[in-house]
Amino acid sequence: MLESIVSYGLAVGAVYALIGIAYNVMFTASRVFSFTAGALGMLGGVLGALFINRFGLPVSLGFLAMLACGAILGVITEIVAVRPVLKSLDQHLYVLSTLALALMIQQLTAIEWSTEPQPFPRLLSFGDSLIDQKFWLPVLACIATIVGLELLYRHTLIGRAFLAISEDNYAARAIGLPEQQLRMTSYAIAGMIGMLAGFAGGEVLLAFFANEPMLNFYGFVPVALGGMGSNRGALVGGLALGLFQQAANFLVGGIFASVAVFVVFIIVLLARPEGLAGGTAARRV
Amino acid sequence: MDAAAPSAAVRAPRPSGLARLETAAPFILLAVAGIGLPFLGEDYWGVIATRACIYWVLVAGLNLVVGFAGQIAIGWVALLTLGAYATSVLTAGTAMPALSPYLALGVSAVMGAIFGVLVGLPALRLRTFYFAMTTLGFATILTQIALAWQSVTGGGIGVAGPVFPGPFSTPWGFYFMCLGLAALCTWMTANIAASRFGRSLIAIRDAEVAAEASGIAKPALLILVFLFSGATAGVAGGLFASLQSYITPDAFTFDLSVLFFIAILIGGRGSILGPLLGTILLTILPEFAAPLVAWSTFLYAALLLVIVLAMPGGIADLLDYKNRRPLERHREIVPRPELLSQLLGWKADATSLHLKQVELSFGGVRALDGLDLEIKAGQVHGLIGPNGSGKTTALNVISGYYAPQAGGAHLNDAPLPLAAPHTRAARRIARTFQTPRLIGSASVLQNVMIGGTVDGHCTFVESLLTLPRHWRDEAMLRDSAMLALSSVGLEQLATVRADRLQHGELRFMEIARALMLRPAFLLLDEPAAGLSTEEIRRLGALIVAISRQGTGVLLVEHHADLIFDICDHVTVLNLGKILADGTPAEIRSHREVVNAYLGA
Numbered sequence: 001m002l003e004s005i006v007s008y009g010l011a012v013g014a015v016y017a018l019i020g021i022a023y024n025v026m027f028t029a030s031r032v033f034s035f036t037a038g039a040l041g042m043l044g045g046v047l048g049a050l051f052i053n054r055f056g057l058p059v060s061l062g063f064l065a066m067l068a069c070g071a072i073l074g075v076i077t078e079i080v081a082v083r084p085v086l087k088s089l090d091q092h093l094y095v096l097s098t099l100a101l102a103l104m105i106q107q108l109t110a111i112e113w114s115t116e117p118q119p120f121p122r123l124l125s126f127g128d129s130l131i132d133q134k135f136w137l138p139v140l141a142c143i144a145t146i147v148g149l150e151l152l153y154r155h156t157l158i159g160r161a162f163l164a165i166s167e168d169n170y171a172a173r174a175i176g177l178p179e180q181q182l183r184m185t186s187y188a189i190a191g192m193i194g195m196l197a198g199f200a201g202g203e204v205l206l207a208f209f210a211n212e213p214m215l216n217f218y219g220f221v222p223v224a225l226g227g228m229g230s231n232r233g234a235l236v237g238g239l240a241l242g243l244f245q246q247a248a249n250f251l252v253g254g255i256f257a258s259v260a261v262f263v264v265f266i267i268v269l270l271a272r273p274e275g276l277a278g279g280t281a282a283r284r285v
Numbered sequence: 286m287d288a289a290a291p292s293a294a295v296r297a298p299r300p301s302g303l304a305r306l307e308t309a310a311p312f313i314l315l316a317v318a319g320i321g322l323p324f325l326g327e328d329y330w331g332v333i334a335t336r337a338c339i340y341w342v343l344v345a346g347l348n349l350v351v352g353f354a355g356q357i358a359i360g361w362v363a364l365l366t367l368g369a370y371a372t373s374v375l376t377a378g379t380a381m382p383a384l385s386p387y388l389a390l391g392v393s394a395v396m397g398a399i400f401g402v403l404v405g406l407p408a409l410r411l412r413t414f415y416f417a418m419t420t421l422g423f424a425t426i427l428t429q430i431a432l433a434w435q436s437v438t439g440g441g442i443g444v445a446g447p448v449f450p451g452p453f454s455t456p457w458g459f460y461f462m463c464l465g466l467a468a469l470c471t472w473m474t475a476n477i478a479a480s481r482f483g484r485s486l487i488a489i490r491d492a493e494v495a496a497e498a499s500g501i502a503k504p505a506l507l508i509l510v511f512l513f514s515g516a517t518a519g520v521a522g523g524l525f526a527s528l529q530s531y532i533t534p535d536a537f538t539f540d541l542s543v544l545f546f547i548a549i550l551i552g553g554r555g556s557i558l559g560p561l562l563g564t565i566l567l568t569i570l571p572e573f574a575a576p577l578v579a580w581s582t583f584l585y586a587a588l589l590l591v592i593v594l595a596m597p598g599g600i601a602d603l604l605d606y607k608n609r610r611p612l613e614r615h616r617e618i619v620p621r622p623e624l625l626s627q628l629l630g631w632k633a634d635a636t637s638l639h640l641k642q643v644e645l646s647f648g649g650v651r652a653l654d655g656l657d658l659e660i661k662a663g664q665v666h667g668l669i670g671p672n673g674s675g676k677t678t679a680l681n682v683i684s685g686y687y688a689p690q691a692g693g694a695h696l697n698d699a700p701l702p703l704a705a706p707h708t709r710a711a712r713r714i715a716r717t718f719q720t721p722r723l724i725g726s727a728s729v730l731q732n733v734m735i736g737g738t739v740d741g742h743c744t745f746v747e748s749l750l751t752l753p754r755h756w757r758d759e760a761m762l763r764d765s766a767m768l769a770l771s772s773v774g775l776e777q778l779a780t781v782r783a784d785r786l787q788h789g790e791l792r793f794m795e796i797a798r799a800l801m802l803r804p805a806f807l808l809l810d811e812p813a814a815g816l817s818t819e820e821i822r823r824l825g826a827l828i829v830a831i832s833r834q835g836t837g838v839l840l841v842e843h844h845a846d847l848i849f850d851i852c853d854h855v856t857v858l859n860l861g862k863i864l865a866d867g868t869p870a871e872i873r874s875h876r877e878v879v880n881a882y883l884g885a
Contacts, residue, residue, distance in 0.1 A: 092413040101590060103585075104587055108583060217425065220418050255432075262426050266407060269410075270406070273412070
């Protein structure tokens, strides 16, 4: 039992962490949390199943097509739901605009795809000898994403530009950084990360439209607890959440697991609104 | 209150009978249409109308949370679920001996109120998005509990809804019950909207800092509103269960939450009529679009996006034709300082406001370095110095926005609480802001009335039911506000939306709002910035007149002429320390000050 708690918990935890990172990437670019993070994760599974199972594309092509869709959706989110409301950030209209867009995506999926969970294809023909691939793929995707982002932010010029924008928007614009393009790029990256989460965890979560609100919430928990903008916080928080949830699931049943996660989330947030990893210092990427 | 008794000359323009009728007309029309509906004899429309009434009972309460207080409570369907199950289960008697449906409905209201506060509590501490998330999480959890707790709720199979006996057992009878409750909720929320509580809620939404300076304590007020809107949601839940006649967790989808939310936004924030029309519209709409029923949530979401992006003001803005009339182009602000004695004519107990050994650092920057400053009643005390010398920081310590690391502010030797800005108003310390903090969507008069919030005596419940004290408060606040507006010279603009004012007028409006406190001490943060020479002259005369009524004025300013013309005492700050201190004449000839700041 311990083995299944750990393997299953780490797998879903890695998916939560990836959604959390998608939240973070959008947040650092625009100071906006977007409800579309869960929609991205949900679509990763649905589009993977659509391209590979229904259209019969090879896994590699299906993967690339899914990533492209993620980037496009990210850019659409930025143009439609974020950019128009950025100038009145204090009115929090972004909460509503991104929620509206996320709901539209979810409903469209329910109507055009299916309201029932659909199977997700096996991705690899190898790698099941020790642990089933459906358990280690999300973890691998998560680690690869974090390493990739670290390299991008620390060692490339464009990555430093991202940091400059998240640090001080006005100053960044004053020295001539193309703020808008950088923000769009960030949203494209976030779109790919979110979709990757759903794709890598496809066999665990299946291709199911109702994954969206679930991922929205459980993906946000590690961000809130780990400190916003902190990807390492999201990783630790996501894995811990996955393990805790699965342990509670196996030991006392599903309903208690949800209630427990919710209660812990609220109590921790009320006690430390800035998250466990601490205040503004953890805001760095 | 007595001190602010108005003269006949500036008595507030009481809403005339005709104007009141104009405001009430749409509601009366809706009520007449509602009562006349059964005569059409269409039973199906009766069901739709009942549903609209039930939704409105919930939305009316939620409107205070979302539309007025600006709290993004998305998962309010949770409270509808709670109310529905509570009423059904208590009536059916699966958990305890069966109750009468009416009693059960009352219990649901109480439960709704309690859970309304529980769901709302995080709003007092958390950021907007976090709060939205917690309300969503709560809605999800509640549905799961309803599914899992089979012995009580029937799980996925569900439970029968209550039937209200007596005259309300027939469909039309039940319709009238719901219509009556909807009308009651409309009346109560309209009362709140027109009271100091409604204005305070909008102040929290649009100008939280100014709300705090006016003594509005956000937590206490929000808890009252969560109680009320939780209770209406609980009642709506009970009615909803009765209308459905059988409820399962499937009946309470997130789509309903979205519907409630959009109804408010379509209607327009800070309005009662708008959301009411929005609710009716959204309930009827699906009936006309039967082939699109699968797409209804998609369309709601699309509508939400369009509203947020294209018309954030909603229906209420479209209906607000009065504020589209052009204003007079060339307006002059002519203060009437002679009215101040009516407004401020009282002797304050507080005679000195004292900053003692205040030290405050932001990271490595020492903003205030052992600052001592005493402001005396009846004097104008100028505070000048280069940018970054700590002037505004000192003002923020006095008004409680910053907590110093050492030292503090004292009023007549009694220390003022640190970092508690909402406590200053009750101690008659008022302030204005470098950038005017206003409620753009409210009228100038309402903006000024905010300043007198602490002088209102009636409770939330009294306002809800418009008991006598509510009227007395409103009359008192309106009269004082008109007097304050006349004193600063803005009485012609009283009914205009504040965001239509020019910059200079906003500065004077802020002073009027501060005067509503009948301040013992008035802190002005660069009041002359952006004013014309003539306006600065009038401002100076006004400030002097205010101080002659016994109010101590602290004036942070960059206009040296104004400072030297009107101040009794001037302090010059540099790098968080006092560089010079004395009469204007002494300062003007102070060598260091001239070198460092004034220039020769």
